[in-house]
Amino acid sequence: MQLHTHEWGTGDRVAVLVHGIMSDHRTWRRVGPELADRGYRVIAVDLRGHGASPRGPYGDTLFADDLVETLPAEVELVLGHSLGAMALSLAVERLRPRRAVYSDPAWTLGNTELPMDPALFVEFKRASPQMLRSFNPRWEKADIELELATIDAWDPATALALSGSHFKERIPERAVVPSLVQVAGEGFLFTEGDKERVAARGFEVRTVEGAGHTIHRDDFEGFMKSLDGWI
Template sequence: MQLHTHTWGEGDRIALLVHGIMSDHRTWRRVGPALADRGYRVIGVDLRGHGASGRGDYGPREFADDLVESLPAGAELAIGHSLGGLALSLAVDRLRPARAVYSDPAWHLAAPEEGFGPELFAQFKSATREQVAQLNPRWEAADVAVELATLAAWDEATALCLAPLSGTDLLPATPVVPSLVQLAGPSFLIDEARAALLTGRGFEVRTVEGAGHTIHRDDFDGFMSSLTGWI
């Protein structure tokens, strides 16, 4: 599926941004311009079932295949958050960016008995402004507004398709390209044991202490600082 994209900047280098579940390219409202200021042409994508992209069958492979169909190969940088990190990891061997950053990637999908299964994401479709703000006290008002807009444009079936993978680990066996795993502090997706496993497999792992899952909205300065040497 050809996906909807949004571009910031006109630089000679290309950076790709892949959002997480429930969101779309608008989640990168500060990151896109910041990378453009560094000389990148930044392409943010809407995954299928999100934003202005089409609907269809949902699953990690479909998300990954869409990235390959919609984005240029050989970019200087690719960043994927949460579900976008999972999709990027399944497409990276074909997209072949010079560097990949996985921001709190969805490589461990919790089962309901672990407290936060995919079904709970689907229920968040009807969240109110007050609920979003309460769950994300560090967000700017503009990010709360973006979240409400992206929820309205989101097909919650994208969350339900992940239910069969609940309780499983999807950690890559090896970094296909030089890769940074950027974690929230603490991360509910990648615990210390999994972080150590990733380090042993050749990934660089950095934690933005005190930041929640959506690091780039919880602590934008911390997010950008943790990318030192990668952007």
């Protein structure tokens, strides 16, 4: 499936951005321009079922196949958040970027007593500004407003397709290309043991202390600093 894309910049180097569940390219409203200022042509996709991209069917391999069909291969940098990071990890061997960054990727079952089943995200379809603010107290007002807009454009069947028998751990066996994993210090996905397992498979792991799951919105400066040496 050809995905809807949005671009910033005209640089010689190419960076790809892939959003998480319930979101779309608008989540990168600060990251895209920042990378463009650093000399990149930045391409951000809307995953299937999100934003302006087509709907269904859904599944982890389909999200990855779409990236391969839509994006150029062998770019300088690919960066994905959450679901987008999971999709990138399944596509990276075919895309063969020079570097990959996985921002709090949806690879684990969560560090709570009960696994964070993706089906729970369906409840956000009825989210209010107050609800989003309670979950994301550090977000700027613009991010709350954009999240409401992206949720409105999102098909919750994407979450249901990753639930049930499809809900499993997805830590890659190895880093196919030089790869960084950003972990949210206040996130819910990674335990210390998870970080050790990821590092043992060849990924560099950096924790952004104090940041929640959507690191680039929770602590933009910390997010960018964590990318030192990778962008």
